[in-house]
Amino acid sequence: MTVPDTAAQSLVERLRDVATHGMVPAKIFNDPAVYDLEVERLFSKAWNFLAHESEVPKAGDYVVRSIANNSILVARDEAGEIQVHLNMCRHRGNQMCKADLGNASHFRCSYHGWVYKNSGELVAVPYHKQAFGDELDKKQWGLVPVKTAMYEGLIFGSLDPDVEPLEDFLGGFQFYLDYYLKTGAEGVEVYGPPDIWESRCDWKLYAENGSGDGYHTPVTHQFGFHLGYFASSGATHSIGHSVHFPDKGHGIGLGETPGMDPFLGYPPEIIDVLKERLTPEQLAVFEPVRTAVGMAFPNLSFLSQPFSPIPGEPGIRFVTMRQVRALSAGTMQMSSWCLVPKGASEEYREAAYSAYTLAFGPGGMFEQDDMENWNNITQQLKGSVVREMDFPYVSGLKQEPVSDYPGPGVALRPYMNDSNFRNLWSTWAKYLTDKE
Ligand SMILES: [Fe+2]
Structure with a gap:
């Protein structure tokens, strides 16, 4: 192992307590010494x-x-x-x-x-x-x-022969993965090979957004509301939960639309499978969910949402799975798949793939919105003044978890807060400061 850079080490050390102070320094992005720590202590140790x-x-x-x-x-x-x-x-x-x-x-x-x-x-x-x-x-x-x-x-x-069992590493997040993976009686399959693209963006910006950034949607993707691509409105967008798994790093945002049909956007046969395969607790969590965007730490995210390719018409629900890979400090590679239920009708599969591609393929309208922001932030954070700054991750900092939430993990209302991100950063820092 290379000798850790002490400046990078003490920088990362500060993030261990981010759940208390809620401050994230710009310097964790674009830093070759931090990238080296990520390779050696995170990606080489995790699943x-x-x-x-x-x-x-x-x-x-x-x-x-x-x-x-x-x-x-x-x-x-x-x-x-x-x-x-x-x-x-x-x-x-x-x-x-x-x-x-x-x-x-x-x-x-x-x-x-x-x-x-x-x-x-x-x-x-x-x-x-x-x-x-x-x-x-x-x-x-x-x-x-x-x-x-x-x-x-x-x-x-x-790559770590002593890694904890995958079951423990996922640590209960399987409850949420099932929502994306149990839509077919025999599970899901990929719809073709992944879309792969590279970007001048620090991978951590994507990891954060993929952990459930409900806050950016009404601004970054506001045209989606105006034109009728979404089954929701800006006025109700904040309704729902964010859920995180302390010390595991996993997080998911669950946006809800009041009065929405359960599992909106799936054909009846897929809803029947979900009702068969999911537990009562899972059904209680997922039936009201419009949009579910979650990240299995450190870099595998899922998104399920209804999307209307013809604005205003009833949407089709699609699932995308994406993995973001750090190529170097400040550059990343995205791999993005469309997942469909095994055995689903060809009509549904094609409609879901079409919706995924229009929304979140490499040229997808919402993917483009996001990538523009992340690339800009990555470049901006290199500035000599900006590099010395901290940013506030204080939304929901003093909030108590929802006591009657039916699923595992720590749940906060509404769908917009920074709790998942603070947990992401503190878990990331835990790996990067681990001397073992
Ligand atoms: Fe987005």
Whole structure:
């Protein structure tokens, strides 16, 4: 591990108590020393989302993903098992598989030609006898495995062999993930490969927004209300809850519209599945929810909302899952999927994908609004004066949690407050100051 930068270390230390003081310094953004801490102490220690199992449905299917600055190969082997390895030839460290996705039983390094099965075993070394004699035991030099765990079709990986079980890491946030993942009797699947784009934006700005920023919607996306794309109005927009999981970092914003039909925007057959698969407590939380935007710490977010592609008409509900990856201090890569229930009608799937693309694809009208703000903030925070400033995350600071809320986590009303963000920052700081 590199020697931690002490200025960055003491900067991050201040965020451990953000739940008390509510101040976030501009300097945590765009800082190479903070980025190094994020790579070594957060992304290399946490569980990281890698892929949805529906992205590799058949033997030989693979996708190439990343954990921080490490390339990761996720493949379904010939026996049908999910295999996750560092995407690196064990001989000289070359990137093993250079395509984003495909189907292959074996991978061959482009440098000296070592060949591995998709299950990771090294099976062929060119000129083995001439070059190595008996000095290379192929069994010792397979691809490096990555620890994995799954929840409802989501494949997670961790680079830390001592990481806590995924179940504990999610720590009850599964209650909210189910809302996005149990819409089909057999779960969900991706609608095609992810949209992927890069941006001059610090990944943490997205992490914050994805944790449930109900406050920005009536301003950033105000035209959506005016033109009738949303099933809500600016006047009622603040109604609902924000929920966070202390020390876990997860947070979700649940916007509600009074008098709205339960699960507005889903066809009846999907609502029937939700009523079958969700618990009474989950139904009590989710039936009134119009918009649910939540982040599984540190960087996997979900959004469910009805959207009307033809303004004023009854909307269609879509779900998008997105992962934001830090590429460097102040730059990020977004991967964005549309999730649809397995077995849903083609009519619904296409309508949901169309709504997702128009709203939150890389050219989506609301995605563009957001990205413009985040890119601007990232550049602005580099200013010599701005860099020394703190920003107030004090909304809801003195508020008591809702006592009769039926779900897990700490819930505050209304949908607009900073409690999820304070928890995000204090959890982030906990990881970054952990000396282990
Ligand atoms: Fe937004």
